[in-house]
Amino acid sequence: MNSATQTRRPMSFLDAHRIASSFPGGSPLETLLATSGGVDNLEVFLRAAAAKRGRTLRLRSLPFNTLAQAVRAHPAESAIEVFALFPWDFVPEADWRSGLPGGPVHLTEIQERATAFAKHLQRRKLLRALYVPAPIPSIFHDSQTTAVLQSWLTTLAVSLGAKVLEPRVFSLSSYLANGGLFSAQYLGEVADQVIESAVWEMPEPAKVLVTDLDNVLWAGVIGEDGVDGISYRPEGTGFPHFVYQSALAKLKREGTLLAAVSRNSPDLATAPFLTGQMCLRQEDFVSIVASYNAKSSQIREIATRLNLGLDSFVFVDDNPIELEEVARALPSVRTLAFPSTVDALPAFLENLCALFSRPVSTSEDAERTEMYRRRMEGMLPDASEGSDLTGFLRNLKMSMTIRDRSAGDRSRAVQLINKTNQFNLNGRRVTDDEVASILSAGGRLYGVSLDDRTGSHGEVLACLINGSGTIESLVMSCRIFQRRLEFAFLAWLADKELNVSELEFSATPRNEPVQQFLTDKSFSRTPAGRIAVDLAQFRSQYADDLALFEIVTPAPLAAPH
């Protein structure tokens, strides 16, 4: 905690009441505060904290001591849930209000049950949780085991993504006297944390890390110091840059695309890579743009070549002027300053990695750089140049492998649905449980991979059809736009006896490509607001597109539901 917070007077009851009662009202914030104890004394503080953020709180709480049941229930769709958790929520034996256990308790058994409780919490698509590492009674024969359990529980809560609050916010006297969990002195602080969690929105993970070279990827200026004068090895001034390079290598393995920009000539900018002694190789980058253009112009060039939105870019530079130039010209690009001191490196790397964190990593993630490099090699000719697009596509010798993902591993298909923005039928995100439920009700999930003469592009299209023949999700990677894959896939689907007749479409701020696709005359809007499709007509209209692909349909691993 910083000193400013320590010296600030905590918000009192009357302060909170004045803020909440003078607030004219803002957009509603429907929130369920899920705790095992009473929170009535917190309500006015919560309303004040919401008002400070321009929101009108509509609070629900759980009946006393019903958290365990609530965790096992499905989350309420209409309200945001914030869990305020205590050690005894995971380990009921450690609840002060129950007294100490009558018989012996065993650490491993307790840990197993706590882990099972945590798994129920993990089923939430986005868990918003606070954890208070409050003191617990000595439930074991020795105090050391109790300390081990306390520490382990905090680690477990952190692994769930919970924010850990100070133990002092818990009041044992209040808890024993009336079931209230929080110390009155810290109600304002707790309310702030609860509302902060409620209004927090998970940012989309970034996809492309664009790094400057001089004094960032290496120490020194290549144009002045030459290849022999710069440092990047794990020694001396090169050490922080070696650590940075190793962090970039890790991000690349996890699916981040690396690119570099430099105000140098291309030969100079790439010379250090030719030594073969750096942690990163030139092949680890999808693009290295070296020119004397503004950095913003260089980044825009990379975005165009990769066909990715600028909001998926992060830019790292040591020069505040360059950072400001990019921030002003490309406001959707997130900018990060490379630290000027080694001591600031850990926080910088933590922030950087958090921007790219993904919940699940697939084999496609590790090969993403290669796939994008291939994409750029097989870059489509610009139609405005009067080139023969169909001839070009035919020459690519494309092959479409359609896998029925209704059984077996479907992680990549689900990941595609949850991360694709542009060619996405409705922007809806789904949990694996939701997909399983659709499949068990007679639905079907397809994952489509694309290969061409330049190599494999991986699984790039996913389609989820429910048991009634409505396409609930249809997503396609923007890497392979213009290959006619979406047309070919739907034409192929026409031959399947799935009675597909509708698509569950919703316009989103980013799914313009799918909106364009749906302007085709084979689609029409139904009175219920869905999109109807006549797949037989679609099949005859786009037979030429289907013919561009060799179709491979491997047998499913097991019979679908």
Added chain:
Amino acid sequence: MTVQTSNRLQEIFRVVFELPEGADVRELSQSTAPRWESLDHVTLVAAIESEFGVTLDAADQLRMQSYAATCAVLQEKGCE
């Protein structure tokens, strides 16, 4: 108890028991205030603790059965 402390305490009573602005609470007790139930009592305790920076244990809370008794508890806690 100073006038300022007394005014703050009276305002807390009016807010917790949803009484009109300026209502005289000095004669209020659990027997005369129909709203004074257990949940309101919990809120009252937390409000006083947060406002005056004191801790009220179970015995203190049990004694707070009227405005006057609450004043006495606070004075014992050193609130002037």
